[in-house]
Amino acid sequence: MNPSDHPVTMPTARPAGCPFDPPVELAGLRAEQPLRPLRYPDGHLGWLATGHAVIRALLADPRFSSRSELQHFPLAREGYDGPVPASPPGMFINADAPEHTRYRGLLTGKFTVRRMRMLTARVEEVTTEHLDAMRRQGPVVDLVKSFAQPIPALVICELLGAPYADRDFFLEHTASFNDHEATAEQQAASVEAFSGFLHDLVLAKRAAPTDDLLSDLTGTDLTDEELTNIAFLLLGAGLDTTANMIALGTFALLTHPAQIPALREDPDRAVEELLRYLSIAHTGVRTALADVELAGQLIKAGDSVTISVEAGNRDPARFPDPDVLDLGRHATGHLAFGHGVHQCLGQQLARVEMRVAMPALFARFPALRLAVPAEEVPMREDVDILGLHRLPVTW
Template identity: 60%
Template sequence: MTHTLPSMPTSRQPGCPFDPPKELIDAREQSPISHFTFPDGHQGWVVTGYELTRQILADPRFSSRRELMKHHPTVDYGDIEVPPAPPGEFLLMDEPQHGRYRKPLVGKFTVRRMRLLTERVEQVTAEHLDAMEKAGPTVDLVTAFAKPIPAIVICELLGVPYEDRGFFQENIDKFLGGEVGDEELFAAYLATQQYLAELITAKRADPTDDVLSDLLNSDLTDEELKGMALILLSAGFDTTANMIALGTFALLQNPDQLAALRADPSLADQAVEELLRYLTVAKQFFRVALEDVELGGHTIKAGSTVVLSLSTANRDPDRFTDPHRLDVHRQEGGHLAFSHGVHQCLGQQLARVELRVALPALLGRFPTLRLAVPADEVALRPEAADIYGVKSLPVTWDA
């Protein structure tokens, strides 16, 4: 019998800010794949199980192309024509277009190259911990620590001047945060594109030692470079910023795990992987079937939109022991927080370096770190946001 998900949840359970919406957890308990009627009447699917999610992410019969994404699980946009992704915005493309843009970047985000950045990440982290200590003992961890570190690092990598990073933080927040109206969101997107176009022109006149300048030696056009830079800036900033803040919140709410990490800093790598799994801030992706596909005992018809719930896939008890428990000692790898297949996150090693440096350093500098407000008063991003997280995280410590 086919399980049906009656509606897509738009909020999480009160008191459970780290868990996926209960309706999705319940759906996964019934079946790893559920039939779903979109608000516009489209007949599609929601996949909540780990194995099926992983299969679809690696299956070229399921497309990421923007022009096919006509149906949204919570909004009826009517009969609209969706244009293809702009040049360079490769996350919303299939092969071979996707590979044409991704391939020149692969060598610039290797494990080795990202590890060489560790010293710089440590320096930026220490500078912001010093500023927190001077400003404290009560600060908003999001603005004082979680956002500036990845913003500075990704801007330096791409060659964005230091003084312009605030511009990016503000505008990327607007078009990824799920907080502003369509008009303001679009204005922020256009402002960022315009800035990047001017930056590329400046780089062509005066190249510097950065990823964007390196790409000028390829056959990529300025329009393509602009789209690629937009993807790298937004992905390299927003996801990591939310992981730092939400990860800190999760550790503070799990004092036994926090104590274990403080007692044994060598657990940092495992703890980061576990937080990535447990929180899964990039909580869902969409795919469209290009042909009829037999999957999980069901026929996914060509043209069907499939919602992949990565947050529930990473909480699948068929894959992870006691999946709803945060366990910094966990050694079960293979989470899908960075996706899977050809679209697996290009900057995942950079994110790992930033998290492995920032979280232990924060906890080491402030041994008495704690929330400055009750946990239920922490402002969370809406479920509608592309990336889940906290809007602000007031913390304090003993001076």
């Protein structure tokens, strides 16, 4: 038996002193075999995909399902010992065709490149307001609370029609149900509270529509339950992911200051490289619906495949010197937003927010620097979306 035929367990230990790097073992596993057997905590014997080409092929193949009830978790999580329940209607990230196709068809037109670019002026306005507030508050601020969180929170709340005044409630519960250290009961309570709030909001939009995306969707054939779960996904993702990219991306640049001029010169290219390098949505799972041959392996129907996005985005077969942050790199083809029919619906909005907010931050505060040693910046690591708890900065 070849060493690559032996099942491994999911690597989790990140290298000390390298807060932006994936677990070191992933690189060795990828070099040995980019698709190999993986032993899951519940005893399931499935697969781990670490190669860029393998992951793209898998994500583009309709024979692999996103349905949650077919999945096995690659990491042990308290309270998740039994079968995973099916996702409720409207949770389109855990749906396959034709349900997924129906939901995406109703939403795709709301998130086109053109529509998101039309939001640029509003993102610029919001960014300026928060930079002004930072100037008044400074010279030492927590960039997460003062800048990275409020900008995407305000934009997604306005887009959906959710009350921005309740952003702390949204952020608290979003963090809870993405936290691997939270118990199943804690996560369920956060999901229930968040869903209950959004259900009431859906009812209010039906009764008195306003000029926003959620009101628009009340004019479709979507049920209240479907609308609530769609709002759950859009609001949760819009709050958490971009906020963590802005915070973690700023931290990366403050520890790689020679790269900052490249952000100013070509924000589009710089943002793509930050997305590749950081890979904050680091892991996903798909399950084979039929026997599939991939990368010289036979994946049997029912096998779960864990997708290491961070390993794929650091694959030297696709990106030369992948562990180097190079904002001059053409990082097109990265997997930060996934690939195939499930590619992130809000990716263009995230790009607009990052392209506006991050260059503006360094233009307003050219002497921006960490207010604490880099090793004291508290990371969010044991979570579905990587990020920072705080980022103390000064200028």
